[in-house]
Amino acid sequence: MDLFLAQLLNGCALGALYGLFGIGFGLVFATMGILNAAQGAYASWAAIIAMYAIELAGLPFPLAALAGIAAGGAVAVLVDQLGFEPLRRFGPGNHQAAMLGALITSIAFWIMLDSAAGLMTGQQSLAFPPGSYPATVFQIGPLLLPAMQAVSLLALAVVGGGMHWLNTRTRFGAAMRAVGWDPVAAALGGVNSRVIVVATAGLAGGISGLAGILAGISTANISAGLGQGLMLKGFAAVVVGGYDDIRGTAIAGLLLGVLEVFCAQYLSSSWRDAFAYALLLGFLMLRPRGLFGGGGFTRA
Amino acid sequence: MTFRSTLAALALAAGFAAPALALDAGTYKVGFVTDNTGPLAFAGTSFTRGAELAAEQISGGGYMAVGAKIELVQKEGAGDAARSIQSYNQLIADRNVIATACCILSPIAGAIKPIALNNKVPLVIYGATAPGLPSLPFVYSVTGLPGPAEVAMSKHIAEVAKPKTVAYFVLSDNEAFQGRFKASQAAMEAAGAKTLGVVSVLSADTDFTAAATQAIALKPDLMMVYTTQSPAAGIIAAVRARGWAGLMSANDAISPLAVFKKIGPPLAGVPFPVNFSADASETPKAKGFIEAYTAKFGAAPDLYSAQGYTAIWLIAQGLKSLPGKPSREALATALNKITELEHDVYGGLPMTNGQAGTRYTLFLNWTPDGKIAAWKP
Numbered sequence: 001m002d003l004f005l006a007q008l009l010n011g012c013a014l015g016a017l018y019g020l021f022g023i024g025f026g027l028v029f030a031t032m033g034i035l036n037a038a039q040g041a042y043a044s045w046a047a048i049i050a051m052y053a054i055e056l057a058g059l060p061f062p063l064a065a066l067a068g069i070a071a072g073g074a075v076a077v078l079v080d081q082l083g084f085e086p087l088r089r090f091g092p093g094n095h096q097a098a099m100l101g102a103l104i105t106s107i108a109f110w111i112m113l114d115s116a117a118g119l120m121t122g123q124q125s126l127a128f129p130p131g132s133y134p135a136t137v138f139q140i141g142p143l144l145l146p147a148m149q150a151v152s153l154l155a156l157a158v159v160g161g162g163m164h165w166l167n168t169r170t171r172f173g174a175a176m177r178a179v180g181w182d183p184v185a186a187a188l189g190g191v192n193s194r195v196i197v198v199a200t201a202g203l204a205g206g207i208s209g210l211a212g213i214l215a216g217i218s219t220a221n222i223s224a225g226l227g228q229g230l231m232l233k234g235f236a237a238v239v240v241g242g243y244d245d246i247r248g249t250a251i252a253g254l255l256l257g258v259l260e261v262f263c264a265q266y267l268s269s270s271w272r273d274a275f276a277y278a279l280l281l282g283f284l285m286l287r288p289r290g291l292f293g294g295g296g297f298t299r300a
Numbered sequence: 301m302t303f304r305s306t307l308a309a310l311a312l313a314a315g316f317a318a319p320a321l322a323l324d325a326g327t328y329k330v331g332f333v334t335d336n337t338g339p340l341a342f343a344g345t346s347f348t349r350g351a352e353l354a355a356e357q358i359s360g361g362g363y364m365a366v367g368a369k370i371e372l373v374q375k376e377g378a379g380d381a382a383r384s385i386q387s388y389n390q391l392i393a394d395r396n397v398i399a400t401a402c403c404i405l406s407p408i409a410g411a412i413k414p415i416a417l418n419n420k421v422p423l424v425i426y427g428a429t430a431p432g433l434p435s436l437p438f439v440y441s442v443t444g445l446p447g448p449a450e451v452a453m454s455k456h457i458a459e460v461a462k463p464k465t466v467a468y469f470v471l472s473d474n475e476a477f478q479g480r481f482k483a484s485q486a487a488m489e490a491a492g493a494k495t496l497g498v499v500s501v502l503s504a505d506t507d508f509t510a511a512a513t514q515a516i517a518l519k520p521d522l523m524m525v526y527t528t529q530s531p532a533a534g535i536i537a538a539v540r541a542r543g544w545a546g547l548m549s550a551n552d553a554i555s556p557l558a559v560f561k562k563i564g565p566p567l568a569g570v571p572f573p574v575n576f577s578a579d580a581s582e583t584p585k586a587k588g589f590i591e592a593y594t595a596k597f598g599a600a601p602d603l604y605s606a607q608g609y610t611a612i613w614l615i616a617q618g619l620k621s622l623p624g625k626p627s628r629e630a631l632a633t634a635l636n637k638i639t640e641l642e643h644d645v646y647g648g649l650p651m652t653n654g655q656a657g658t659r660y661t662l663f664l665n666w667t668p669d670g671k672i673a674a675w676k677p
Contacts, residue, residue, distance in 0.1 A: 122341075146509075260510075264514075269472055269500040
């Protein structure tokens with residue numbers, strides 16, 4: 001039973017990273033209709049910047065993490081304005097063609113950003129300096145909870161709750177949803193679509209960046225490929241959770257993490273990813289709107 | 301025949317014979333598939349640097365013949381099979397490339413091997429460790445198989461630490477590591493150490509908290525790690541982060557300094573077997589290599605640097621034994637005759653059926669302050 005609970009906790013902590021990343025990924029998809037393959041690179045870049053902020057600038061971890069999150073947001077805004085904005089302005093009117101163009105553009109940025117991240121890390125797998133982040137292990141009854149696992153769970157709760165509030169209870173959230181639904185109609189209604197899009201891109205990049213930083217610590221791996229693993233699982237969390245519902249993404253992320261860990265513990269690690277993607281496939285076939293998703297749905 | 305005519309005949313004979321005994325002066329191109337980018341770049345850059353140093357020393361020192369130089373022609377494989385094969389094909393398309401070297405991963409080496417055989421190009425594998433890769437007279441491996449060294453370390457641990465129970469971490473998607481694990485497991489069980497469980501992980505895994513929890517729950521006396529570098533480092537870090545302070549062992553993948561820089565003190569006290577270490581290898585050739593490498597690259601060499609270095613020296617030794625301007629086939633035949641490397645950093649490197657084997661294994665560990673020292677339980 002102790003092992004079951006310990007692995008449940010591990011699964012939730014891992015799933016918190018997927019959920020967190022998925023929130024950022026889903027935000028872009030829901031607001032801008034872009035299946036952004038470069039989103040994983042924002043996570044890598046945020047982790048790299050945060051690590052160098054500690055190593056080179058000597059910043060304490062919280063400030064370094066903020067620097068990383070800001071970097072993730074900045075890269076996201078840059079990609080959006082350089083890559084996606086021209087498509088929005090001058091791209092094809094056909095919705096599906098526009099989505100395909102955005103997807104290809106995002107793949108190009110993904111490859112370029114990953115290559116540049118590889119140069120930044122000297123093509124090595126690096127890590128935050130030992131002792132630079134909270135490493136306490138809490139004992140809760142028979143369970144051990146490393147501080148960074150607690151931080152990951154807390155981050156998902158705060159970011160998930162905060163984004164849900166922002167999305168459903170604020171004017172900014174209403175504007176985001178309006179732009180996501182129809183940018184032209186939103187503009188006619190007085191919403192400055194471009195500002196909303198830029199702010200959403202920055203927010204999504206920052207959230208993915210936070211996921212990257214936490215993943216970089218919990219896996220002791222900061223490299224150009226860091227975001228790729230998050231990307232696939234984050235995408236699965238968005239689909240399973242419902243692409244326009246933050247609560248669903250968070251819960252689906254947790255579900256994926258627990259499924260992955262239990263699969264490795266009680267079945268086989270070789271089957272782990274197969275189960276995760278079988279879940280994704282099952283939702284796509286049986287409930288394409290996901291756990292909490294709305295009725296409007298456009299496949300990429 | 302007068303004395304003068306005899307002298308003239310001898311001089312003439314010498315004039316014709318002398319060039320035929322030595323390698324012609326000139327530049328000999330060696331194709332080198334690098335892994336300086338991609339998931340294996342942590343090791344790939346070391347292999348390349350070792351090879352570059354060897355080429356420089358061989359060319360500058362006149363080892364093969366006066367004026368005979370080696371030029372390393374590098375093409376990137378990025379640890380990717382398709383790209384490595386493409387790079388390899390580009391290299392051998394140049395008929396001036398007389399020999400080739402490649403591959404960290406065994407599956408990639410296995411894919412390139414038939415290309416070398418079909419095209420009759422000498423290929424020296426510098427990193428892949430799966431048994432059976434060499435194929436005479438064209439394919440050679442300078443990487444001592446890790447299995448025997450790991451079995452030796454298992455026996456050593458069983459003897460000095462006397463563990464009664466063992467849990468193993470094994471890559472389930474890597475046949476070579478499966479084989480190495482099974483050989484060590486057999487040695488441990490023969491010494492009376494019972495297997496409590498095997499925790500499988502995958503090469504691409506990055507999160508090992510669940511795997512660590514699984515192994516700790518088994519409550520073993522010893523945990524043995526049979527994975528590549530990143531998983532090995534991640535597993536040790538995760539196990540230590542969860543407060544388990546028992547005995548762990550790993551393989552040579554954790555020996556490079558970059559791993560200690562990444563993981564830090566949790567790596568201390570984890571023994572690993574190696575046949576070369578900049579901190580522990582003491583033969584004159586090893587010391588010369590360490591000194592030259594450090595001077596050139598500003599950092600001490602690791603075991604991967606030594607392997608890249610050795611690959612080029614093997615090719616040079618084959619070329620040195622040939623007269624004139626040899627063909628690829630002639631070089632392959634010459635390499636096949638080598639039974640012992642002349643210039644090695646391991647204190648002896650016998651070649652048997654194209655496969656290098658080392659005579660000495662060091663059992664080392666990291667100290668908490670980042671030094672490498674002989675392991676003591």
